[in-house]
Amino acid sequence: MLCNASDLSWLTEAPDWTEEDEIVDRHPVDDPRAVHEKLHRLREFGLLIAENSEAANMDSIYCASWKLDRAAAFQHFLAMDSPFISTEASTRSQIEQAKIDPSPDLFWPNNSGPIHLPCADLSGGAPILDVMKRRRTNRCGLPRPVTLNQLADCLWAGLGITGFVRTEASVLPLKMTPSGGARNPFEAFLIARNVEGLDPGVYHYAAIGHSLGLVNADYSPSFSELLAGQEWADTMQVLVVLVASLNRTAWKYKDANAYRVVLIEAGHIGQNMMLACTNNELTACPTAALAHSRLRTLFGIESLADVPMYAIAIGHPGVDPDEVIPVEDFLNKGWKPGAMPELP
Secondary structure (H helix, E strand, C coil), X not given: CCCCHHHHHHCCCCCCCCCHHHHHHCCCCCCHHHHHHHHHHHHHCCCCCCCCCHHHHHHHHHHHHCXXXXXXXXXXXXXXXXXXXXXXXXXXXXXXXXXXXXXXXXXXXXXXXXXXXXXXXXXXXXXXXXXXXXCCCCCXXXXXXXXXXXXXXXXXXXXXXXXXXXXXXXXXXEECCCCHHHCXXXXXXXXXXXXXXXXXXXXXXXXXXXXXEEEECCCCCCHHHHCCCCHHHHHCCEEEEEEEEHHHHHCCCCCHHHHHHHHHHHHHHHHHHHHHHHHCCCEEEEECCCCHHHHHHHHCXXXXXXXXXXXXXXXXXXCCCCCCCCHHHHHHHCCCCCCCCCCC
């Protein structure tokens, strides 16, 4: 929606709850019907809210619970419950866009006198590099259960507490991922469909004590319903959802950059979890295409400052339909980064 200057001026008319007729009376020169219509239109777009409405209730909750600044709030709420197009529609759109607007380069090479570095040792001397190289997002899962030990490794790698550090201001938990100000804003909830030794249901993972707590034994949505219709998710056995408790970070940092730091931290945690899954011969598929409100209801989350941010679906990998092209072959073909592939 675009607002002109006159629209914006009406937003200053009611900093507190005000009768609509009172606003009309302040502008005797204007047509009363036109003023009522303009106020109604501003309410329709959510720029003005009516007392005792659902929007007013949400505004009251926001004022009571949101601690980050308004710039962060704009970024946050614009992304909640966003509509997503299907994978097929996205592919068609990319093909059509590439015809008129080729993709930008996806990496920048050194073309002038590059200094070639030693190759990574993947012969067994550096097992962590081998695990990293093997990590793949394979969205084709097999109908086999995940073991409790495998799930435990995944959760521990991403969120497990390894100790505490005492500062002048507080005692802070240490984890295997970095966190801005060591505020560690993330909790994990998981939906277990097929885990050996664990009844199906919704659980909360407590990093302190490394335990699971049952939240909901009666859940009905499929994974795809919670992940913007991504049908591949229904072949997975566990869905781990990272929920950000934003007020932990906002207690120390309140600017919009703090919100960006929280998003970055989700990536740190997710990567550790995915590497642990790879080490356990599992596939872990990350996504940020979430049905936020449905997940909040499923987990019993009430505060607007506690929000699902990132999800990782876990299962046993089947046959990966994506062909992996070695770097040498890519270079030999003379393809440009981001270019459309040659069709057989």
